[in-house]
Amino acid sequence: MAASTLPPTEPKKGAADVAALLGAFCFFLSAIEYMVPKPLPFMRLGIANLPLLLATDLLPLPWFLALALVKVFGMSVISGSLFSYVALFSLAGTLTAALVMWFVRRAFGSLVSAVGVSILGAVISNAVQMVIGSVLVFGEAVRFIAPPFLATGLVTGALLGVFAERFAKRSRWYARARRISDG
Amino acid sequence: MDDSASRRSQRRLHRRQRWESLFSPWALAATGAAISGAYLFQHSLAVRAIMFLFFLGMAWLAGKKLSLVATLVVAAGITAANLLVPVGRVLAVLGPFRLTETALLDGLGKALVFEGLVHISKASILPGLRLPGRFGSLVASAFVYYDRIVEYKGSLKPATLMADADALMLRIWDDPPPEKESGQGPATEAAATGAAATGTASTVALVAAVLLSYLALFIKG
Numbered sequence: 101m102a103a104s105t106l107p108p109t110e111p112k113k114g115a116a117d118v119a120a121l122l123g124a125f126c127f128f129l130s131a132i133e134y135m136v137p138k139p140l141p142f143m144r145l146g147i148a149n150l151p152l153l154l155a156t157d158l159l160p161l162p163w164f165l166a167l168a169l170v171k172v173f174g175m176s177v178i179s180g181s182l183f184s185y186v187a188l189f190s191l192a193g194t195l196t197a198a199l200v201m202w203f204v205r206r207a208f209g210s211l212v213s214a215v216g217v218s219i220l221g222a223v224i225s226n227a228v229q230m231v232i233g234s235v236l237v238f239g240e241a242v243r244f245i246a247p248p249f250l251a252t253g254l255v256t257g258a259l260l261g262v263f264a265e266r267f268a269k270r271s272r273w274y275a276r277a278r279r280i281s282d283g
Numbered sequence: 284m285d286d287s288a289s290r291r292s293q294r295r296l297h298r299r300q301r302w303e304s305l306f307s308p309w310a311l312a313a314t315g316a317a318i319s320g321a322y323l324f325q326h327s328l329a330v331r332a333i334m335f336l337f338f339l340g341m342a343w344l345a346g347k348k349l350s351l352v353a354t355l356v357v358a359a360g361i362t363a364a365n366l367l368v369p370v371g372r373v374l375a376v377l378g379p380f381r382l383t384e385t386a387l388l389d390g391l392g393k394a395l396v397f398e399g400l401v402h403i404s405k406a407s408i409l410p411g412l413r414l415p416g417r418f419g420s421l422v423a424s425a426f427v428y429y430d431r432i433v434e435y436k437g438s439l440k441p442a443t444l445m446a447d448a449d450a451l452m453l454r455i456w457d458d459p460p461p462e463k464e465s466g467q468g469p470a471t472e473a474a475a476t477g478a479a480a481t482g483t484a485s486t487v488a489l490v491a492a493v494l495l496s497y498l499a500l501f502i503k504g
Contacts, residue, residue, distance in 0.1 A: 113456070120421055121456060124428030128436070166418065170425050173414070180347055182312075182408045183319040184400035237393050241367040267445055273452035 115163040118277045122151035122158075123170035130175040146222050146256045148175065152198055153218050153264045154274065156205040158281045168198040185236055192232055193225035200224050214268065215261030222257025226250050299346025306489070308412040310481040314489040315407025321496035322399055328392055330502050335399040341406035349405075358394035365390030431455045 130148040148171065155167055172191045176182040181190075201221040204212055212220075226249050234242035268274050322338075325331050342349055371385025414422055435454060439447045481489070 116421060116424070117456075120424035121428050121452065123421070123425030124432055124455075125452075127425065127429045128432045166421055169418065170422050173422060174425055174429070176404070177408055177410070177412060180342075180405035180408050181401055183315050183404040185397055186401060187404070237361055237397060238364045239368060239389070241364040244367055245364060263445070267449070270445060271449040271452070273449055273456055276453075276456070 113280055115159055115280070118155070118158055118280060119163045119167040119170065122155050123167055123174060125151045126167075126171040127174045127178055130171075131178060146225065146253065146260060149194070149197065149218075149221060149225070150260050150264060152194070153201065153214060153221065153260060154268060156201050156217060157268070158274075158277050160281075161202060164198065164202050165195070168194050185232075188236075189229045189232055193229045196228045197221035197225035213261065214265040215258055218261030218264060219254060219257035222253035222260070223250060226253035295346045295348070297346070298344055302345040303409055303411070305482070305485045306409070307481045308409040310486070310489060311407045311409055312412055314493055315403050317493045318407075318496045319400055319403050321493070321500060322403065323396065324500055325496075327499075327502055328388060328395070330499050331392065331395045331399065334496065334499065335395050335402070338399050338402035338406060342402040345406045347405040349402075354398055358391075358398055361394040361397055362387070362390035365393060428455055431458060 126148045129150060133145055133147050152164075152168060152171065155164055159167060172187065172194050173182075175190060176187040179186070181187050198221070201217050204220060205217050227246075230242055230246045230249060233245070234240070238245060322331070322334055325334065339349070339354075366380075366382060366386050369381045369383040369386055370389070371383045373381050374384050374387065375382040413419055432451065432455065435451055438451055
């Protein structure tokens with residue numbers, strides 16, 4: 101992902117500020133997603149992963165993982181699901197997807213587009229959630245639920261990737277945050 | 284919003300404020316965590332169902348948004364998914380589908396655990412819950428930014444979403460830094476006025492709830 105305009109000076113902002121702002125957008129997108137009806141409570145469109153996708157090029161690994169944890173904790177507090185399986189699904193799916201997205205982005209750079217990174221993250225997140233779901237909730241019946249769940253991840257992952265790619269090219273905020281990450 | 288919906292919302296807000304004034308966030312969260320453990324280890328379906336109703340009542344008292352329809356739909360979905368793989372004595376045959384006893388009980392048990400934990404969380408997680416350390420500061424900053432997003436969200440229009448989102452991010456980014464403000468967790472009136480200390484009666488109630496949830500593990504059935 102490339103930023104379009106060169107930013108002006110950026111005093112007193114750092115990776116923590118970028119992580120906090122993107123974390124806040126995770127909460128906001130999660131709140132929007134919370135309003136969308138769905139057949140299973142942890143079956144999400146994944147739009148709250150958009151800030152994580154944008155952050156792959158902006159944050160070093162420790163801050164990136166901190167952002168992922170902020171997302172899970174904050175979303176769990178807002179939705180009141182901190183002690184439930186929903187939080188466990190979210191934690192496992194988010195952390196695995198975050199690690200995969202960050203390493204793929206850093207290892208392959210522009211060889212893998214934001215769409216590819218996003219699809220990979222979404223499908224892996226859903227796959228991990230299905231594995232946990234098979235142990236805790238669905239048992240063997242997970243084989244009936246997994247195909248539509250994974251297909252949903254494929255579609256939403258692609259759409260989010262397209263949005264992230266375009267946003268990164270046009271956004272003035274992203275350009276400024278990118279300048280911070282480039283030092 | 285019509286009058287009755289508005290009144291319901293007011294009553295719910297009132298319950299929420301009262302609940303938040305009774306307990307400190309950490310005491311309530313610790314109680315929720317402890318009860319979650321007991322609930323997970325509870326194997327009696329009947330006791331689990333009773334505990335679930337109790338948690339539902341607590342979440343209602345906490346002034347959280349509840350949807351019985353959504354709860355029932357999710358529980359039915361989990362139970363139905365478990366019935367797809369027949370296990371145990373056949374109770375009924377509907378065409379190619381066999382309704383089996385073990386699968387049904389397993390499904391009901393899992394649905395109760397799933398929904399019960401959600402309602403424990405709803406009742407025990409208060410907006411004023413603060414985490415210590417650097418991670419806690421990061422979460423607090425994120426919530427301050429979140430409050431600003433909620434404040435400015437009206438500027439987001441579907442037709443110009445990308446440009447509006449960018450403008451919103453720039454506006455929030457250029458506001459004074461979050462350290463100037465306080466708070467972690469979404470803002471509510473009770474959170475804004477400061478977290479409550481847990482009084483003696485409230486402490487006794489929390490300890491009693493934990494003890495009862497563990498004593499219930501000894502009930503056979």
